Amino acid sequence: MPYFERKPWLESVQEVAKAEPPDAVIVMGENESGIGDIARDVLSAEMRPQYALDGPYRCRQTLAPGQSGSITLEVSADSAGSALTLDLSPSDLRSRSGAIIPANKIEVWPGQVTIAPGTSARFVVEILVPLQTEPGIYTGRVIGSGPEPLSFLIEVEVGRPKS
Secondary structure, rough: OOOOOOOOOOHOOOOOOOOOOOOOOOOOOOOOOOOHHHHHHHHHHHHOOOOEEEEEEEEOOOOOOOEEEEEEEEEEEOOOOOOOOEEEEEOOOOOOOOOOOHHHHEEEEEEEEEEEOEEEEEEEEEOOOOOOOOOOOEEEEEEEEOOOEEEEEEEEEEEEOOO
């Protein structure tokens, strides 16, 4: 008698209901900052559809601390749609051990791309590895904010310091 019963994967998947926005109302006093507005913006962004494009996109060479490398990405717009404008920004890159290459060491240029229908645009992700960075594989995202948010998974390998 077998210890388990093999079932097709699709039968075991349960549909998860879409998250509903909270019912709580945030009331701000006159001396408070716009934290309520920020919270509402974050919640509304999380409720919109987001698309993660295939990846991860990797830096071709292993970088030593103090070195920089780049990843070039190209995005195409559907020929039947309208022009697409994306504001591009990086996240921190993290290794499995929890080490971080902070977002302020990553530059995306141009920082904004507008793609006409049926055309494409390229942008470059430049990563500067800080001197104290531990060896490992670091993963993060480049976020394309716009009417249809996009997310690009990027990865860089950091090797031992060059002597």
